[in-house]
Amino acid sequence: MALLIDIKQPEWMEDEVLRQQLLAIDPDADIRCGDNPGDPLDIEMLTTSTYLPGEALKYPNLKLVQKTGAGVDAIMVDESLPASIQVTRLRTDTSGQEMAEYALAYVLQEQRQLRQYQQNQSQNLWEAYAPHRACETTVAVLGLGRIGNLVAEKFISCDFKVLGWSRSQKNIAGVVCYAGGDQLADVLGKADYVVSILPSTPETTRLFNHKTFGLMKPSAFIINLGRGTLIDEDELIQSLDEGLLAGAILDVMQAEPLPEASRLWTHPKVILTPHVSGWHLGDAVTDIAENFRRLKAGEVLLNQVNRELGY
Numbered sequence: 001m002a003l004l005i006d007i008k009q010p011e012w013m014e015d016e017v018l019r020q021q022l023l024a025i026d027p028d029a030d031i032r033c034g035d036n037p038g039d040p041l042d043i044e045m046l047t048t049s050t051y052l053p054g055e056a057l058k059y060p061n062l063k064l065v066q067k068t069g070a071g072v073d074a075i076m077v078d079e080s081l082p083a084s085i086q087v088t089r090l091r092t093d094t095s096g097q098e099m100a101e102y103a104l105a106y107v108l109q110e111q112r113q114l115r116q117y118q119q120n121q122s123q124n125l126w127e128a129y130a131p132h133r134a135c136e137t138t139v140a141v142l143g144l145g146r147i148g149n150l151v152a153e154k155f156i157s158c159d160f161k162v163l164g165w166s167r168s169q170k171n172i173a174g175v176v177c178y179a180g181g182d183q184l185a186d187v188l189g190k191a192d193y194v195v196s197i198l199p200s201t202p203e204t205t206r207l208f209n210h211k212t213f214g215l216m217k218p219s220a221f222i223i224n225l226g227r228g229t230l231i232d233e234d235e236l237i238q239s240l241d242e243g244l245l246a247g248a249i250l251d252v253m254q255a256e257p258l259p260e261a262s263r264l265w266t267h268p269k270v271i272l273t274p275h276v277s278g279w280h281l282g283d284a285v286t287d288i289a290e291n292f293r294r295l296k297a298g299e300v301l302l303n304q305v306n307r308e309l310g311y
Helices: 016-027 093-111 115-123 146-157 180-188 232-241 282-299
Strands: 003-004 031-033 043-048 065-066 086-088 138-142 161-166 174-179 193-196 221-224 247-249 270-272
Touching: 003 016, 016 031, 016 086, 016 282, 043 282, 065 282, 093 146, 093 193, 093 282, 115 193, 138 146, 138 180, 146 161, 161 180, 174 180, 174 193
Parallel strands: 003 031, 003 043, 043 065, 065 086, 138 161, 138 193, 161 174, 193 221, 221 247, 247 270
Antiparallel strands: none
């Protein structure tokens, strides 16, 4: 029984780096890398960051696809993935805290008018602006799983008003929680910043479109850290041009890398980063090793994805 690491993102992590981390936990494990997988019949667990359609079929005895992050939408949409193959994702406070820091950094940039000051400097313009107060600013966190909770906690600690929205009702200290489609409009209408940590599901695909952007304050920003499929990018550009919202900060896009022809590159109200808000695996490496052990022992896996719900 072998575990194959095929991340396909060398700019983030080399397969061999993760292999050595896992071998430090389980020195006797049969762990292989994508450039030298050996006999495909030996592979029963695949660990990947970029999953390709039909990839699971390359390994006839595959039992588990382990994602090196939280987003599993590329796996879930693979119609060729046998029902017998389990899917698991990672849950780590390390990358979750980094995502919370990312969201806070960009909110503070707007609160303190830093983008405007940078523009003024290029024009030798000396002009002061009053900063916005955190205690008078509302941040809405959409998606109240583990990462959403960490994002909410970060903003609460900095004295922001925090709203939360999720598929089902949650109870989180310091957060006014909303749930279900009927309450989304209330949340969007009250928020100065909307931070999306939602998974990609049939219900959330293009959830943000011209209609939903129209529910936001004209002065509000959307920050998308969830999945690129959540936003209709053409309608986002239209909504920004019409002044339905003030700006968009996007760490995830529908297609990655973002095509050169996309208007998002040059739109003055859009800030782009290349899917970097959550970077380090941290202690989640131990979960990969633990799932390999559990798979061999026939035990219940950690962080198993519900194939029907898609997360």
